[in-house]
Amino acid sequence: MSGAGEQPGATGHPVPEEREVWSTTQVDEAGLSGWRPLLGRLRVRYLTQDFATGAAFVAELARLADAADHHPDVDLRYGHVEVGLVSHDVGGLTVRDVMLAREVSELAAEMGVVAAPVSLRVLELALDTWDAEEVAPFWAAVLDGVLERVEHEDGVELQVVDPGGTLPTVWFQPCDRPRARSAPAQRWHADVRVPPEVVRERIDAALAAGGTMVSDEEAPAFWVLADPQGNQACLTTWHGRGE
Numbered sequence: 001m002s003g004a005g006e007q008p009g010a011t012g013h014p015v016p017e018e019r020e021v022w023s024t025t026q027v028d029e030a031g032l033s034g035w036r037p038l039l040g041r042l043r044v045r046y047l048t049q050d051f052a053t054g055a056a057f058v059a060e061l062a063r064l065a066d067a068a069d070h071h072p073d074v075d076l077r078y079g080h081v082e083v084g085l086v087s088h089d090v091g092g093l094t095v096r097d098v099m100l101a102r103e104v105s106e107l108a109a110e111m112g113v114v115a116a117p118v119s120l121r122v123l124e125l126a127l128d129t130w131d132a133e134e135v136a137p138f139w140a141a142v143l144d145g146v147l148e149r150v151e152h153e154d155g156v157e158l159q160v161v162d163p164g165g166t167l168p169t170v171w172f173q174p175c176d177r178p179r180a181r182s183a184p185a186q187r188w189h190a191d192v193r194v195p196p197e198v199v200r201e202r203i204d205a206a207l208a209a210g211g212t213m214v215s216d217e218e219a220p221a222f223w224v225l226a227d228p229q230g231n232q233a234c235l236t237t238w239h240g241r242g243e
Contacts, residue, residue, distance in 0.1 A: 021092035034115025132172035
């Protein structure tokens with residue numbers, strides 16, 4: 001289930017304080033039990049043991065969301081429920097998300113469902129390209145996604161985003177144009193965002209599976225690992241990014 005409602009102020013619309021975007025660090029320091037800020041959304045996974053318990057939890061969560069007029073993304077599976085929060089009107093996390101997260105945490109405690117933050121992860125796909133403007137529209141068309149321009153201090157980054165939230169975001173990493181008749185061995189790589197407290201365990205598991213550490217120079221923002229054939233992936237966290 002997916003929604004984009006907003007928690008109103010006294011006038012029926014979010015007041016300025018409710019529209020102020022919080023940094024990842026601010027959200028992390030809010031002390032939300034079980035919740036983690038991953039790639040622009042506040043996320044939690046609750047273990048429900050069976051489908052009926054999960055469905056009942058989602059029904060009560062929906063009641064809270066309607067009362068707040070602020071509607072999260074909800075993924076109900078056998079044995080667990082994942083919830084994602086973001087203030088769609090400002091494209092980031094706000095006090096509205098933090099407030100609803102606290103209410104959901106209280107509901108979870110009342111119903112006896114337990115948060116499992118170590119199981120959270122979000123996948124992004126990155127394509128190395130020497131001209132993002134040239135290739136990004138193609139991938140937006142193929143994936144039936146929305147081409148977005150995200151402003152950073154060092155420029156504008158193109159992303160292809162699935163409005164339904166089912167496909168991973170695709171972003172484009174600058175690289176040098178290959179010489180004639182040659183091409184990089186790998187142009188795609190996976191970026192896997194995980195909570196900081198589990199990244200070391202994930203790295204150790206990758207190394208034990210035959211992988212190698214390519215670079216940890218940017219840690220704790222990300223580590224570059226490679227499989228036995230040299231294909232690379234990045235394990236990333238929100239630490240070390242000034243977010």
